[in-house]
Amino acid sequence: MSLLSIILPAYNEEAMLPRTIEALRSILTDSGISFELIFVDDGSADATWQLISDAASADGRIHGVHFSRNFGKEAAVFAGLASASGDCAAVMDCDLQHPPAALIEMYRLWEEGYEVIEGVKRSRGKESFLHKSSAGTFYSIMTKATGIDMSRASDFKLLDRKAVDALLDISERNSFFRAQSSWIGFRTASVEFDVQEREAGESKWSTRSLIRYAISNIVGYSSLPMQMVTTAGVVFLLLSIILGIQTLVRYVSGHAVEGFTTVILLLLIIGSILMISLGIIGYYISRIFQEVQGRPKYIISKKI
Ligand code: UDP
Ligand code: MG
Numbered sequence: 001m002s003l004l005s006i007i008l009p010a011y012n013e014e015a016m017l018p019r020t021i022e023a024l025r026s027i028l029t030d031s032g033i034s035f036e037l038i039f040v041d042d043g044s045a046d047a048t049w050q051l052i053s054d055a056a057s058a059d060g061r062i063h064g065v066h067f068s069r070n071f072g073k074e075a076a077v078f079a080g081l082a083s084a085s086g087d088c089a090a091v092m093d094c095d096l097q098h099p100p101a102a103l104i105e106m107y108r109l110w111e112e113g114y115e116v117i118e119g120v121k122r123s124r125g126k127e128s129f130l131h132k133s134s135a136g137t138f139y140s141i142m143t144k145a146t147g148i149d150m151s152r153a154s155d156f157k158l159l160d161r162k163a164v165d166a167l168l169d170i171s172e173r174n175s176f177f178r179a180q181s182s183w184i185g186f187r188t189a190s191v192e193f194d195v196q197e198r199e200a201g202e203s204k205w206s207t208r209s210l211i212r213y214a215i216s217n218i219v220g221y222s223s224l225p226m227q228m229v230t231t232a233g234v235v236f237l238l239l240s241i242i243l244g245i246q247t248l249v250r251y252v253s254g255h256a257v258e259g260f261t262t263v264i265l266l267l268l269i270i271g272s273i274l275m276i277s278l279g280i281i282g283y284y285i286s287r288i289f290q291e292v293q294g295r296p297k298y299i300i301s302k303k304i
Contacts, residue, residue, distance in 0.1 A: 002087040004028075004035045004107060004158075007080030008094035009073045010052070011042040015200035016095045017051045021062070027100045033107055037062045039094065040080045043070035049302075056304045066302035073204075075298035077155065077177045081164050083303070090158040091177070095198050097125065098156040102193040106158040115186035116163050119156030125195030138214045145222030148182040156193065157181055173291050176217045219283050226284060229277040236270065 006024065010017060021037065028035045039052045041064060052064035065079050077091050088110050092098040098119060106117040124132065142150045155178055159167070166184045167177075182188070205213075218225070243262070250256050 001034050003085065004033055005038055005080075005084035005086030005089040006035060006103070007038050007040065007077060007084060007089060007091045009040050009042055009076030009080065009091075010044065010048050010094045011070065011073070011076075011204050012044045012046045012048060013094050013201060014044075014047040014051060016198075017048060017055075019199065020094045020096055021055055023096060023100050024103075025059075027104060031104050031107075033104070035061060036084075036086060038080045038083055039064045040076040041066045042073065042076045043067045053304050064302075064304040065300055066304075068299040068301040071298040073155070074175050074177055078168070078175055079298050079300065081159075081168055084164060086161070088158055088160050089164050090156075092119075092156050095201060097196045097198055098154070099193055099196055102156070102191050103158070105191045109189045109191065110158055110160060113187065114189040115160035116181060116184070116188045117158040118182070118188065118190045119154045120190045120192050121152045121154050121195055122192045123194050125197060134210075134214075138218075141218055141224075142179065142221065145218065145224065146179050146183065148179065150179065150182075153178050153182070154193075154195075160186065162186065172220070173293075173295065173297060174216055174220050174287065175297065176220060179217070179221060215283065216287075219287050223284075225280045229280055232273050232277065236273070 008020065013020075017039075024035075024037060039055075039062070041049045041052055043066075049064070049066055052062070052066075056062045056064050063083065065083055067076070067079070080091065081089060088107070090103055090106065092103065102119060106119070109117045124135075127135075136151070139150045139153070157177075159181060163181070163184060163186050166186075167180055170180060170184075172180075243266075247256075247259075250259075
């Protein structure tokens, strides 16, 4: 019989963890699916690890991986995939915002022979207007960059062993599970689900961490920002030819003194575009630097 590994990244989830375990255990037992739950404790500061280890000693199908500090959800997902031993592996949030019923649907599709089954958001649940619109902008950039429709993508996925191994073979340090799991290809299906409301605990993402996440993923998948630098350069070259001719004509005809406003404006505009361009290039260099440094995605301190 085939085994389903379920990977659940958990960061300060003491409020939700027991409910999640119960919900998953009962629905999977009812559906007759043999499973293992792999909780990846992303350096929680609360009782999350205690709860995981208690659950693991009571039930042999529950496993735990503990990070030495908070490395972020992406790292937790990959650590979970690395320790999954199932014939297929699912990734879901451990706050029950990804409905377990959809997981069963995904598993049935896997049994039919699909290799990557993506959870697609039918609705995004309760979010502020600002959050919704900035997420919209981010995903439209990412959709253009990856060529994969990301507007409704989520981290809720079920992957065949082949797909898991393919993902683990990608050596990129700054991983973006959502995009990489589509990028690898394979026979793909999708399951729609409604994002549930969080029953307890709170979202672990601050606005700052979301912005950082967005920039890092855009830089990882698109060189468009750098091409924009080139485009700006070309536009200014054309302008400088026009202005150059005008200046020469004035010089020859003896009207050369006026035009300080132009000089000041040009200095300001070119100066700021140069700075922004340097900043954009800086992002890519720091990205290259991080990849070259080759620091591990995560460090595991305990396993159970
Ligand atoms: N998470 C994590 N590390 C982090 C932040 C979040 O492992 O640094 C986990 C968290 O425990 C949850 C999932 O990622 O299982 C999604 O997080 P959250 O519910 O806070 O995000 P939201 O649903 O608000 O997007
Ligand atoms: Mg959540």
